[in-house]
Amino acid sequence: MKKWHENPAADVGLRAGGLALLGLGWPLAARLHQLALAVPAREATSFMLLLAAILFLCAGAGSALLFAGSGLWETVEVSERWRRLPPPDAGSATRRPSRERY
Numbered sequence: 001m002k003k004w005h006e007n008p009a010a011d012v013g014l015r016a017g018g019l020a021l022l023g024l025g026w027p028l029a030a031r032l033h034q035l036a037l038a039v040p041a042r043e044a045t046s047f048m049l050l051l052a053a054i055l056f057l058c059a060g061a062g063s064a065l066l067f068a069g070s071g072l073w074e075t076v077e078v079s080e081r082w083r084r085l086p087p088p089d090a091g092s093a094t095r096r097p098s099r100e101r102y
Helices: 008-038 046-073
Strands: none
Touching: 008 046
16 A cells, blocks of 8 residues: 655645644644733633634644644654563463563
8 A cells, every 4th residue: 555645745745734733733822821911810711722722733733834834744763672572371370570681
């Protein structure tokens, strides 16, 4: 199966989507800024918190898509230290644990 994100058109589309998410977040940030200046700091409304959450998601996903593009789906090699260990054998309970230091 061919990976859909490996062609240049998909990369441009992903980066354009990231730019669109950042563009969507810009007016949200302006509106949130206006609301934050209008009320005291301890009186944040649920609408302001919702705007902040949407802005956070738009900014995070938009910047990831814009700067990485199709590189978000590249495989990375995990070092030996962080790999999962295979499950222990049934017979390993009788063996003495090794004295290796990590």
